Amino acid sequence: xxxxxxxxxxxxxxxxxxxxxxxxxxxxxxxxxxxxxxxxxxxxxxxxxxxxxxxxxxxxxxxxxxxxxxxxxxxxxxxxxxxxxxxxxxxxxxxxxxxxxxxxxxxxxxx
Amino acid sequence: xxxxxxxxxxxxxxxxxxxxxxxxxxxxxxxxxxxxxxxxxxxxxxxxxxxxxxxxxxxxxxxxxxxxxxxxxxxxxxxxxxxxxxxxxxxxxxxxxxxxxxxxxxxxxxxxx
Numbered sequence: 279x280x281x282x283x284x285x286x287x288x289x290x291x292x293x294x295x296x297x298x299x300x301x302x303x304x305x306x307x308x309x310x311x312x313x314x315x316x317x318x319x320x321x322x323x324x325x326x327x328x329x330x331x332x333x334x335x336x337x338x339x340x341x342x343x344x345x346x347x348x349x350x351x352x353x354x355x356x357x358x359x360x361x362x363x364x365x366x367x368x369x370x371x372x373x374x375x376x377x378x379x380x381x382x383x384x385x386x387x388x389x
Numbered sequence: 390x391x392x393x394x395x396x397x398x399x400x401x402x403x404x405x406x407x408x409x410x411x412x413x414x415x416x417x418x419x420x421x422x423x424x425x426x427x428x429x430x431x432x433x434x435x436x437x438x439x440x441x442x443x444x445x446x447x448x449x450x451x452x453x454x455x456x457x458x459x460x461x462x463x464x465x466x467x468x469x470x471x472x473x474x475x476x477x478x479x480x481x482x483x484x485x486x487x488x489x490x491x492x493x494x495x496x497x498x499x500x501x502x
Contacts, residue, residue: 320493320494321492327470334488368433376421380422380425380435383431
């Protein structure tokens with residue numbers, strides 16, 4: 279039982295490049311979330327999903343897109359990376375609104 | 390709009406001391422409250438979850454209490470150890486209308502040997 283895993287762990291992008299972050303969970307959780315964590319700003323919700331095929335915007339969705347084609351996977355895409363998207367990205371999952379489990383994070387730098 | 394506050398932002402204590410971390414929230418209509426620990430450069434680890442119908446939860450040296458009417462939760466750590474050094478965050482979910490967790494900005498704890 280791996281819990282929540284994230285790929286990749288680190289990435290450096292140039293401005294304008296695109297990438298996809300992958301989150302996978304093996305706990306059969308319905309809800310999945312993408313957060314970013316920046317110094318002094320705490321955790322901010324980017325997008326979330328309450329089930330396969332459904333997604334919704336969080337606090338800071340601009341510049342990101344998501345997809346949840348399979349229940350166990352939640353993808354976060356950056357179509358045209360900007361330096362303001364330099365951050366640590368965390369994925370989380372939960373069985374409805376119960377205990378939330380986090381992945382180890384992806385450290386992204388955009389130059 | 391729900392706001393979650395954690396004061397103090399940082400705390401240093403000598404090893405062995407019992408300590409209390411605070412979490413305040415503005416909207417008492419919460420569904421549950423969760424305490425997390427985050428070590429530097431790592432993800433969040435769930436410590437305790439208190440559902441709205443509960444008053445407290447315990448796990449080992451940790452005890453979390455919830456007082457919805459006053460909008461407060463406390464995390465009590467008994468006999469602190471250097472290994473407890475980390476940032477502690479609380480998060481609340483609303484009773485209805487949203488599927489989101491609202492996080493506090495955390496308390497950075499340092500336990501001195």
